[in-house]
Amino acid sequence: MDIVGKNVERLDARAKATGAAKFTVDIREVGMLTAKFLRSPYSFAQIVSVDTSEAEKMPGVYGFVDQLDLVGRTTHHDILDDKIRFFGEAVVGVAAETEELALEALEKVQVTYRVLPGVLDFESSAKEDAPRVWPGGNVATWRGASPVSQGSSLRWEKGNTQEAIEKADHKVSITVKTHTQFHGALEPHACTASWDPGMEVLRMNISSQGVYGNQEDIASSLHLNLDQVQVTAGFVGGGFGSKAHNTCKEYLMSAILAQRTLRPVRYEPERSEECITALRHEATFSYELAADNDGTVKGISMKAYRVGGAHTSLQMNFLLGSTEYVAPTYLRSPNVCYEGWSVYTNMPLCAAYRGFGYFEGGIGFAEAVDMLAEEIGMDPVEFLLKNVPVKGDPVSTDQGPLTTAGIRETVQACADAIRWKAKYHVPGGRKLPDGRMHGIGLCHAMGRATLPNFVTSGNATVQVKMDGSVRVFAGISDIGQGQATAIKQIAAESVGVPFDAVSVTWGDTVAPHTGDQVASSTTMMTGNAVKLAGDDARRQIIEVAARLLKEPEENLQVKNGFVSSIADPEKRMPVSAVIKSPGVKVITGNGNWSITDIQASPRSLVVTACEVAVDTETGKIQLLNMVQGTDCGRAICKTRVEGQLDGVLSGGVGYVLSEDCAIDFKDNGRILNLNLYDYKMPTALDCVDILQPGIIMEFPDEVGPYGARGMGEATLSASAPAIMNAVYNAIGIRFEATPLTCDKVLKAIKAKQNKESI
Amino acid sequence: MRTEQKEYIILNVNGIDRKFTVGEDRTDVQPSETLAETLRNRLDLTAAKVSCDKGACGCCTVIVDGEATLSCSTLTVECDGKHVLTLEGLEDPVTGELDPIQQAFIDHTAFQCGYCTPGVIMTVKALLMKNPHPTENELKEALAGNYCRCGSHHQVIETVMDMTREEA
Numbered sequence: 001m002d003i004v005g006k007n008v009e010r011l012d013a014r015a016k017a018t019g020a021a022k023f024t025v026d027i028r029e030v031g032m033l034t035a036k037f038l039r040s041p042y043s044f045a046q047i048v049s050v051d052t053s054e055a056e057k058m059p060g061v062y063g064f065v066d067q068l069d070l071v072g073r074t075t076h077h078d079i080l081d082d083k084i085r086f087f088g089e090a091v092v093g094v095a096a097e098t099e100e101l102a103l104e105a106l107e108k109v110q111v112t113y114r115v116l117p118g119v120l121d122f123e124s125s126a127k128e129d130a131p132r133v134w135p136g137g138n139v140a141t142w143r144g145a146s147p148v149s150q151g152s153s154l155r156w157e158k159g160n161t162q163e164a165i166e167k168a169d170h171k172v173s174i175t176v177k178t179h180t181q182f183h184g185a186l187e188p189h190a191c192t193a194s195w196d197p198g199m200e201v202l203r204m205n206i207s208s209q210g211v212y213g214n215q216e217d218i219a220s221s222l223h224l225n226l227d228q229v230q231v232t233a234g235f236v237g238g239g240f241g242s243k244a245h246n247t248c249k250e251y252l253m254s255a256i257l258a259q260r261t262l263r264p265v266r267y268e269p270e271r272s273e274e275c276i277t278a279l280r281h282e283a284t285f286s287y288e289l290a291a292d293n294d295g296t297v298k299g300i301s302m303k304a305y306r307v308g309g310a311h312t313s314l315q316m317n318f319l320l321g322s323t324e325y326v327a328p329t330y331l332r333s334p335n336v337c338y339e340g341w342s343v344y345t346n347m348p349l350c351a352a353y354r355g356f357g358y359f360e361g362g363i364g365f366a367e368a369v370d371m372l373a374e375e376i377g378m379d380p381v382e383f384l385l386k387n388v389p390v391k392g393d394p395v396s397t398d399q400g401p402l403t404t405a406g407i408r409e410t411v412q413a414c415a416d417a418i419r420w421k422a423k424y425h426v427p428g429g430r431k432l433p434d435g436r437m438h439g440i441g442l443c444h445a446m447g448r449a450t451l452p453n454f455v456t457s458g459n460a461t462v463q464v465k466m467d468g469s470v471r472v473f474a475g476i477s478d479i480g481q482g483q484a485t486a487i488k489q490i491a492a493e494s495v496g497v498p499f500d501a502v503s504v505t506w507g508d509t510v511a512p513h514t515g516d517q518v519a520s521s522t523t524m525m526t527g528n529a530v531k532l533a534g535d536d537a538r539r540q541i542i543e544v545a546a547r548l549l550k551e552p553e554e555n556l557q558v559k560n561g562f563v564s565s566i567a568d569p570e571k572r573m574p575v576s577a578v579i580k581s582p583g584v585k586v587i588t589g590n591g592n593w594s595i596t597d598i599q600a601s602p603r604s605l606v607v608t609a610c611e612v613a614v615d616t617e618t619g620k621i622q623l624l625n626m627v628q629g630t631d632c633g634r635a636i637c638k639t640r641v642e643g644q645l646d647g648v649l650s651g652g653v654g655y656v657l658s659e660d661c662a663i664d665f666k667d668n669g670r671i672l673n674l675n676l677y678d679y680k681m682p683t684a685l686d687c688v689d690i691l692q693p694g695i696i697m698e699f700p701d702e703v704g705p706y707g708a709r710g711m712g713e714a715t716l717s718a719s720a721p722a723i724m725n726a727v728y729n730a731i732g733i734r735f736e737a738t739p740l741t742c743d744k745v746l747k748a749i750k751a752k753q754n755k756e757s758i
Numbered sequence: 759m760r761t762e763q764k765e766y767i768i769l770n771v772n773g774i775d776r777k778f779t780v781g782e783d784r785t786d787v788q789p790s791e792t793l794a795e796t797l798r799n800r801l802d803l804t805a806a807k808v809s810c811d812k813g814a815c816g817c818c819t820v821i822v823d824g825e826a827t828l829s830c831s832t833l834t835v836e837c838d839g840k841h842v843l844t845l846e847g848l849e850d851p852v853t854g855e856l857d858p859i860q861q862a863f864i865d866h867t868a869f870q871c872g873y874c875t876p877g878v879i880m881t882v883k884a885l886l887m888k889n890p891h892p893t894e895n896e897l898k899e900a901l902a903g904n905y906c907r908c909g910s911h912h913q914v915i916e917t918v919m920d921m922t923r924e925e926a
């Protein structure tokens with residue numbers, strides 16, 4: 001291969017290093033108005049009336065939109081009504097010449113609320129007589145909101161799990177509570193909207209992971225044809241799931257404001273607004289795991305209880321991520337069952353979050369695995385090596401054959417890199433010279449790498465132009481991991497032109513549908529489509545060239561911008577000459593690719609091994625060493641795989657050690673630290689030097705383009721449990737809740753000491 | 759027509775003197791206007807980003823008279839007579855030649871989404887102007903106020919250490 005697998009320069013590198021990259025927040029147009037929103041002071045209320053008459057008189061104030069205008073329109077998979085359902089939800093929007101004017105105008109708006117009793121956490125929502133967030137009931141199901149009396153959101157079983165667990169030689173159980181996390185993308189959920197009455201097109205820029213979902217929501221809500229709405233997401237300043245299938249109400253309202261004022265409108269949330277755009281909500285997971293004396297897993301039972309927020313959004317998918325991605329997938333077991341609850345609450349949206357549910361679900365699971373290994377008397381890594389699935393094993397709910405081939409090898413490589421054999425000890429077994437306790441942990445995490453065909457297909461078009469250059473159209477977003485560059489590499493490789501001959505149109509609904517940039521699925525969904533489109537274009541180039549070169553098609557190849565005879569490479573012509581030949585002018589190749597989970601189940605994989613030091617005087621946990629490894633089938637570009645593996649230093653390590661949302665459940669579920677100084681994300685000072693070079697294993701995936709498989713989403717997910725287990729190894733305390741901030745750790749250490757001294 | 763004399767300030771931005779009247783009209787720089795707002799909204803210099811708007815994230819970092827400065831927390835009127843350098847000012851406008859830091863960021867892919875990158879590069883630039891061969895700790899200290907949610911800290915530190923070593 002000439003281009004796939006090479007460490008090429010990212011196509012956006014210069015733009016990002018010079019500031020030329022225009023993110024949504026950077027877009028300015030002549031006559032552009034600023035949109036601002038009045039936000040609800042209640043967690044649940046009906047909007048009785050909105051009076052904007054005083055504000056309308058202000059010069060420079062152009063238009064209003066409010067909740068009552070949205071009744072009957074759809075977003076987050078819900079049909080909106082006259083109620084707002086969480087503290088801080090947008091109630092009234094205004095478009096004005098400046099931000100100050102917009103804010104002044106909102107002060108003059110009168111809203112009459114009828115306050116309703118709401119539910120803020122799992123326990124209060126899951127009661128039979130609880131106030132209902134939506135009329136159907138508080139339990140999310142695939143069929144919609146359903147009453148608590150109808151039972152859980154989903155359940156699944158293979159074999160007879162309870163019986164298997166009872167009969168097994170060893171069993172363990174644990175319940176773990178995980179906390180709320182901000183996504184913390186540095187670019188907020190911003191948008192611009194402008195209605196072109198001449199072309200009858202609404203053009204929007206959205207800081208989005210999925211322009212097609214936005215397009216659908218906005219077109220249907222505004223009663224426009226799908227293609228009368230063009231959504232562009234060029235440069236996106238991070239997303240981590242929060243911008244996937246998340247058509248914020250503010251986007252709809254900005255679009256309506258643009259239509260009403262006939263002026264371009266921009267919306268840029270402040271950080272306090274951004275933080276409540278989407279959350280990783282708290283959840284509780286219960287596990288029972290059982291194995292025989294030889295360490296063979298016999299049964300896995302999992303229960304998940306999730307807070308789902310005010311909207312349907314992706315809460316069922318997220319619950320599936322918490323359950324089916326973990327229990328029937330992480331380890332081989334003949335008997336597995338899972339049951340999950342996701343309940344509506346009067347809290348902000350439950351959005352996707354890197355490690356789509358399995359990040360949280362995997363924490364308690366890995367703790368249970370660690371406990372089980374200890375119970376049997378087996379080294380935890382040995383236990384993993386014995387039980388992780390291998391290629392062809394049935395995984396997940398559909399029990400499709402796993403195509404990820406190098407799980408054991410990656411676990412082993414990470415264990416070797418951290419020198420597991422030499423360093424692992426019994427819990428509490430090693431004191432460092434400075435008095436702190438040493439601990440070590442290793443875990444794996446697996447996510448998806450495709451989306452099933454009922455969710456989306458990958459589509460792409462490749463156009464070969466007269467000068468031999470190529471443009472690829474594939475509407476997928478690139479939120480930072482470098483998908484657009486991967487598309488460029490794959491297109492260059494499949495057509496047979498130099499890397500620099502290819503330009504990419506990404507993040508735009510004018511290009512063929514690719515689905516959202518989620519679930520590490522871009523490499524396979526869009527990548528395969530681009531490869532097929534490139535192959536199609538190459539076939540057509542050869543077809544024309546065969547006539548021109550008077551050579552049978554099967555004797556020709558396209559390489560580095562030339563069509564040549566395989567036998568006699570001197571006999572050749574440039575691709576440009578083929579395209580310029582009479583009757584051609586352009587060659588267009590198309591690609592469409594889809595798959596179901598039953599056909600094949602490619603799973604992304606990340607393994608994390610780490611060492612910690614725990615200070616028993618202060619409760620402070622310090623990471624000493626961390627190894628991240630992946631089997632990504634084939635790295636399209638190793639630098640970018642390494643970059644994604646390093647991503648663990650923010651959302652993964654931060655989740656366990658420093659990040660926490662302070663939620664006031666007595667005051668409408670108001671979050672008290674909606675800013676970036678009370679909410680502590682790791683910086684360069686915190687953990688940089690502990691990270692070892694990423695381990696990249698390449699066991700080609702039969703499903704992926706050139707064997708490649710995405711891995712970015714899993715990058716955080718093995719770190720949290722690895723740290724939890726390392727802390728157990730250090731001090732012998734099994735934590736049943738996150739985060740492990742100093743105060744909580746110290747409290748647990750003191751409690752243990754007290755117990756031991758009695 | 760009004761004839762009153764307006765107060766004004768002059769900022770040298772990326773080598774060019776920019777004059778602004780100060781007052782309450784839309785065309786005036788208001789006394790409460792931040793440097794970030796002036797750069798982004800009046801001069802279309804959008805490299806410096808506003809992310810937290812509260813001095814916590816470093817995305818808005820520019821260099822004012824040689825010092826790394828959070829433009830979201832600096833008033834424009836305070837910058838009267840000062841030299842402001844933004845990421846756009848590092849590139850030679852005629853030749854397109856880049857600052858070595860920019861080139862190193864490109865060569866090492868020291869970013870993912872790139873949203874924090876302008877602030878990170880300007881923080882590094884301010885450090886290297888004073889201290890061309892920082893220790894790793896000095897570099898980390900300097901970058902302690904720059905969030906990067908994609909987790910590119912590691913690449914950034916490696917890139918800058920490599921670069922300053924190469925030059926040494």
Ligand code: FES
Nearest residue numbers: 809811813816830
């Ligand atoms: S925007 Fe200035 S420090 Fe965050």
Ligand code: FES
Nearest residue numbers: 870871872906908
């Ligand atoms: S590269 Fe995305 S925030 Fe730093």
